[in-house]
Amino acid sequence: MKEIFKFALVLGLVTGIAACALGVVNQITQPRIALQQQLALNAGLYRVLPGSENGCIIEQHLDGLNMYYTGYLNRDTTDFIGYALPVESKGYSSTIRTLVGLDSLRNIISLKILFQQETPGLGTKCEEVRPGETEPWFQYQFKGLFVPDVALDKNGGSIHCITGATITSAAITDAVKESSVKLFSEL
Amino acid sequence: MSVGKEFIKGMVRENPVFRLLLGLCPVLATSSSVMNAIGMGVSVIFVLVASNTLVSLLRNFIPPKIRIPIYISIIATFVTVVDLIMAGFFPDLHKSLGMFIKLIVVNCIILGRAEAFASKNNTFYAIIDGLGMGIGFTFSMIIIATIRELLGNGTWLNMPVFGTQFEPVLIFVLAPGAFITLGFIIGGMNWLDHRRAAIATKS
Numbered sequence: 001m002k003e004i005f006k007f008a009l010v011l012g013l014v015t016g017i018a019a020c021a022l023g024v025v026n027q028i029t030q031p032r033i034a035l036q037q038q039l040a041l042n043a044g045l046y047r048v049l050p051g052s053e054n055g056c057i058i059e060q061h062l063d064g065l066n067m068y069y070t071g072y073l074n075r076d077t078t079d080f081i082g083y084a085l086p087v088e089s090k091g092y093s094s095t096i097r098t099l100v101g102l103d104s105l106r107n108i109i110s111l112k113i114l115f116q117q118e119t120p121g122l123g124t125k126c127e128e129v130r131p132g133e134t135e136p137w138f139q140y141q142f143k144g145l146f147v148p149d150v151a152l153d154k155n156g157g158s159i160h161c162i163t164g165a166t167i168t169s170a171a172i173t174d175a176v177k178e179s180s181v182k183l184f185s186e187l
Numbered sequence: 188m189s190v191g192k193e194f195i196k197g198m199v200r201e202n203p204v205f206r207l208l209l210g211l212c213p214v215l216a217t218s219s220s221v222m223n224a225i226g227m228g229v230s231v232i233f234v235l236v237a238s239n240t241l242v243s244l245l246r247n248f249i250p251p252k253i254r255i256p257i258y259i260s261i262i263a264t265f266v267t268v269v270d271l272i273m274a275g276f277f278p279d280l281h282k283s284l285g286m287f288i289k290l291i292v293v294n295c296i297i298l299g300r301a302e303a304f305a306s307k308n309n310t311f312y313a314i315i316d317g318l319g320m321g322i323g324f325t326f327s328m329i330i331i332a333t334i335r336e337l338l339g340n341g342t343w344l345n346m347p348v349f350g351t352q353f354e355p356v357l358i359f360v361l362a363p364g365a366f367i368t369l370g371f372i373i374g375g376m377n378w379l380d381h382r383r384a385a386i387a388t389k390s
Contacts, residue, residue, distance in 0.1 A: 007253045014257050018264040025268050032275030040278070120216060120286055121362065131357060 041086075041099070044112040045069060048101025049081045056081065066183055082109050085183055089175030091118050092167040096126075100176050102147070106184055111142040111176065116168075123168035138162055138169070142176065147184065150177040188308075193315045197323030203296045204327035204369075205376055210296040213287045214328060215365040221344045224332035226280045228325025230269045230288060235297050235324075236317035237265045242305040243313035249306075258301045259292070266291045296324060334368050335359045 045058055049071035057072045067086060073079035082103040089096050094117035101109035113136075118124050126138045141159050142150065151157025152173050161169040203209045210231075217227045241261050242249075249257050270288050273281040281288070291297065300320055305313040336342055339359030341349045358364045 003252075007250060010248075010250060011253055011256060011260075015260050018260055022264060022267055025271055029271040029275040033271070036275060036278040117286055124285065131355070 040114055044099040044114050045071070045084050047112045048084050048099050048110050050101075050109065051081055058084070064186070066186060068183060080104060083183065085179055086114075087175050087179045089171040091116060091171045092123050092165065093118055096168070096172055096175075098172060098176060100142075100180060102180055102183070106147045106180075108142045108145045108147065108150070108176075108180070111139045113139060113172070118165065118168045123162065123165040125162045125165060126168055126172060138172075147177065147180045150180075188312065190312075190315055193312055194319040197316070197319030197321070198326065199323075201320075202323045202327060203320055204324060204331075205373055207296075207299075208373075209299055210294040210324065211369075213290060213294060214324075214331065215362065215369065217284055217287050218328050218332040218335055218365055218368075219339070219360045220283075220336050221329060221332045222280070223283055224328035225325070226273075226277070226284055227287065228321070228328045230273070230284075231291060231294065231296070231324050232318065232321030233269055234262065234265045234291055235300060235321040236314055238262045238297055238301055239305040239313040239317035240310055242301040243308060243310040246306050254302075254306065255298075258298055262297050262301070263292045296320060330372065331365070331368050335364055339364055 049056070049058065049069075051071075051073055056074065059070050059072075061068055061070060069084040071081040071084065073081060082101055085100045085102060087098045087100055089098070095115075096113065096118070097115040099112045099114055101111070103109055113127055116124070116126060118126065127136050128138070129136050138160075145158070149157065150159065150173060152159050152161055152170060154161065157173075159169070159173050197203065199206075201207060204211070204214050213227055213231075217223045238258070238261050242258060245257075266289065269291070270281075273284070273288060300316060304316045308316070333343060336344075337348060338356045339361075341347060341353045341355045356364075359368065
């Protein structure tokens with residue numbers, strides 16, 4: 001019986017020290033990680049709002065529960081490119097963060113997955129670029145789609161499922177559609 | 188026990204990938220390009236040396252009955268450190284290695300060396316063992332990745348090697364290519380061993 005307290009103490013001590021050490025490392029790396037995420041977001045915004053990389057205006061909007069970006073080609077904010085909407089969805093093994101570019105006619109300009117940690121070899125194919133192609137095939141399928149038409153092929157839409165990763169495919173597709181519909185209904 | 192011998196054993200005689208067949212999951216999964224292989228290898232060297240050091244330092248303090256949870260806590264801590272540093276400073280590498288960095292926690296080489304070596308030897312030898320095994324692991328990864336990247340993508344460290352005429356053999360960057368490459372290397376090493384043994388018995 002006495003032994004068990006000793007074990008608990010030793011194990012508690014080891015994990016306690018480990019937790020402190022990780023706290024310190026986290027303190028140091030957190031600003032860098034936040035910076036990297038910001039850079040990834042910026043790259044994503046340029047991607048889904050084409051033309052925006054050469055001196056355009058991207059503004060962040062917060063209204064109620066929605067957060068989205070708008071992109072304009074030049075300073076007098078007349079040449080509207082579109083909206084960029086960050087979407088989060090619960091995938092199979094991670095929260096998938098996607099950025100959707102939308103034009104004012106409710107068409108998807110393009111789609112960029114910012115973060116995912118799905119099953120290697122299955123769900124991670126949502127970012128797979130097939131040999132000889134330049135864009136990830138799964139995300140490319142969304143290009144130019146009318147928002148209400150977005151659906152997986154088994155639900156009558158045009159988006160081909162990733163083989164072996166139905167949950168990942170559905171999570172992205174459903175969340176993109178839902179969030180986009182919601183955005184346009186509240187604009 | 189000699190320092191040189193402990194260091195060199197991880198390269199060939201007790202090579203973790205080709206001889207002990209440990210930690211094959213990340214070997215198969217992340218050896219599709221030389222860059223990934225180096226990133227994975229360096230991460231493993233760091234975790235292996237750090238965990239070997241700590242396990243060896245604490246070897247008289249850790250109660251044998253709860254040694255495994257303690258080893259795992261130590262290993263998981265170092266893996267998290269690698270993961271955070273990589274996410275902050277090498278985002279592209281972090282993205283392409285993805286889950287496999289976190290999975291170093293359950294890599295058999297690291298727990299195996301803690302249990303089989305570091306817990307029984309002094310800290311200096313534990314570090315040498317960790318370095319040798321880690322470098323042996325990285326070295327094997329680079330060999331497999333070189334073959335796979337050359338044949339499957341026509342590049343080495345992302346630099347084009349063959350002319351534009353080269354048609355990449357796709358299967359080598361895919362999962363089956365990893366098994367095929369590893370199989371041929373292990374087969375080749377065994378064949379050499381048998382031959383050497385046969386010559387030795389003849390003479």
